[in-house]
Amino acid sequence: MASSSSSSSSVALSFLYQNPIKASLSIPKTFSPYSKLTFPSIASFYSAIPRLDYSNFKKINPCLHCSNLPTASTNNTQYEFSDGSSEVELRLELGQGDVTPKDIYVDANESSLAIRVQQSGIVRTLMETSTLYEKIKPAETIWYIDEDQLVISLKKQNYELKWPDIVESWESLSAGNTQLLRGTSIYLVGESTEINQRIARELAVGLGYTPLCTKELLEAYAKQSMESWVNEEGSDAVAEAERAILESLSSQARAVIATLGGKKGAAGRVNQWRHLFAGFTVWLSLSQATDEESAKEEAKRNMQDSGRGYSNAEVVVKLGGWDPNYSKAVAQAVLSALKRLILADKDLPGKKSLYVRLGCRGDWPDIKPPGWDPSTSIDASSPRS
Structure with a gap:
């Protein structure tokens, strides 16, 4: 049994990812309110998704039109969820009172779902989410x-993917990514060591991975602070030294590794990525953009800047503050x-695993x-070597 709740305010967060051949795509997501976070999104991606025409569907399953009726939101709707081979099933309690099919409104899109019911002259929202798991x-x-339950069957586009829950949440993403990653480690890179460390700890807890921090490992090795080391040796x-640490960690499975930020870090240098490619790399990047569109363009420019080591990252997450x-968000x-x-x-x-087994030779x-x-x-002589 799980519950769904609606938030009074939310902020659109999105990110940019690139596959190893540099094809990129932006996916907008929504999380709990945090006005300081902004991420790039591509509006055309969502505008290209056609909404379902219910004109024929209503003849079989009448939908409720409620523009002139009072409405109420259900903030803690209880539901049951199960995943089959090709579809997922959702069961929601309808509550007391008689409900007929004409009192039900179900609006399903590729990645969203809204469910409402009319009872006693009031329209209740049983569930509304724009972030289905897939x-x-x-x-x-x-x-x-x-009987007293509304049963909804949703056909999956990807039959092979196991859904941990109906919505994309911290819990479902943690469970789902544990299976998808297959033990592959994650490297967090970017200008801020502090941000890399905090997000690494959050991810490690969620995934059941080991959190590692190159700053802590280097300071333990040198027996001095990072600041004094930089002042003494540059x-x-x-x-x-961090490159050597990354080499030793490249065969480490199920770890989230926070790297040094700024000019002193190996990840910011184009010729130090040989062992970073052993895992999935995520660039946590602070942005000066004032809106999502400009943040999107900034992320694209960053990815295309071959002079910056961070541009090799497979995922770019832009933070406006x-x-x-809000580390968990x-x-x-x-x-x-x-x-x-x-x-x-x-x-x-599997390709990451092969790359590690062959010795992380820089041919990623x-x-x-x-x-x-x-x-x-x-x-x-390639920047990726």
Whole structure:
């Protein structure tokens, strides 16, 4: 049994991901209110999705038109959820009183669902979400009344994907990504060491992974603070030391690794990514953009900047500000992006594993046959080496 609740305010968060061949796509998501967070989105992506025409559907399953009726929201609707091979089933309690099919309104889109019922002259919202766990085939939605329950069957677009819950939430994303990642580690890169650390801890808790921080490992090794190390030997020496740490961690499975931010970090340098490609890389990037559209354009420009090491990241999450109290919201955006990245290419976790087994030779994403020597290849001078 699970519950669904509606929030009085929310903010649109989105992110940009790129697969290993640099094809990119933006997916808008919505989370709990945090006005300081803004992420890029592509409006044309959603405008291209046709809404379901219910003109014929209503003849079989009448829908309630309630523009002139008082409405009420149900903030804690109880529901039962089950996942079959090709569809998911949702059961909601209708409550006391007689309800007929003409009193029910079900509006299903590819990634959203709204369910309302009229009782005693009042229209109640049983459930409304714009973040289903994955896409459905809205035209094949079936619903019926079973005693005091409304039963809704939703046909999945991806039959192979197991849904942990009906909605995309922190809990469902944590459970779902644990299966999708197949033990592949996650590397968090970006300008802020603090942000990388905090989000790494959130992700590690949700996924059941080990949280690791290169800053802590380096300070334990050097027996001095990062600031004093940089002052004594310079940022180049620290970056090289972090590269060695990343090499030793490249064979580590089920870990979330927070890297150093800024100029002293290895991830900001185009020639230090050889071992970062062992896992899924996420760039947590602070943005000066004032709206989602400009943040989207900023993220695209960042990805295309081959002079920045961070542009090699497979996921970019843009933050219009930072408050550690909202670390879980950012971590949820990361999980949502990773889910879509892997679903776009289900072979990615296996390919990452192969890359590690062959020694992280710098040939990502075009993995060369065993025996390939990067030192004798023209690719050895590549920024990805």
